[in-house]
Amino acid sequence: MNQINPDQILTPEEIKAAKDAFEAYDKMGYGTLEVEELQKILEEFGHKPSKEELQQMINQVDVKNKGFIDFEDFKRAIAIYKIIEEDNEEDDTLDAFVAMGGNADKSGTVDATKLIQIIKSDFKMTIDIERLINEMDRDKSGQISYQEFKNLLSD
Incomplete structure (x- = not known):
């Protein structure tokens, strides 16, 4: 360094x-x-x-x-x-990704429906999470990759 x-x-x-x-x-x-x-x-x-x-x-x-x-x-x-x-x-983002169902090697995905439920119900956040996920989930799979998850958290 x-x-x-x-x-x-x-x-x-x-x-x-x-x-x-x-x-x-x-x-x-x-x-x-x-x-x-x-x-x-x-x-x-x-x-x-x-x-x-x-x-x-x-x-x-x-x-x-x-x-x-x-x-x-x-x-x-x-x-x-x-x-x-x-x-x-980056470590915090990866920890959150893994907690939501992704893998520690940044593979796997997080289910968009599960993420929406956690944001709205568990955290009671009032952000328009559906719109944000729709913008980040470029392939419209309903599954959020690590890069999509990272982009979602950085916005």
């Missing part, structure tokens, strides 16, 4: 927000932050990395164990956290 290019992972808006946050915490204007401030900044943005995730980011960006990071290191840390979050979301 040390070879990642944050400019390819982060959107321009995310880079600007990262720059603003970095500058706000770089009160002395040295162009560096202490690694401990990384957690504070992430929490300020509503992220709660686990100790392991935070340590993984620090290990990737403070490879010389200097105790501080510059803006490029900081961008890389934010990009690493974004990758970790996306991996966690």
Whole structure:
């Protein structure tokens, strides 16, 4: 992960927000932050990395164990956290797919009728799930593949 290019992972808006946050915490204007401030900044943005995730980011960006990071290191840390979050979301989606009847290897399908019933009855959600499923179930099989399920949850 040390070879990642944050400019390819982060959107321009995310880079600007990262720059603003970095500058706000770089009160002395040295162009560096202490690694401990990384957690504070992430929490300020509503992220709660686990100790392991935070340590993984620090290990990737403070490879010389200097105790501080510059803006490029900081961008890389934010990009690493974004990758970790996306991996966690993928795991959660797969867990839900399996709980609904799909397979852990992303094969199999979820019955659309069962999904509708769970959304409406068990979760009492008021979204138009039939319309969403109709849009996602491209082959109109009534069976939702993993990719269709993932697309449904991401909308």
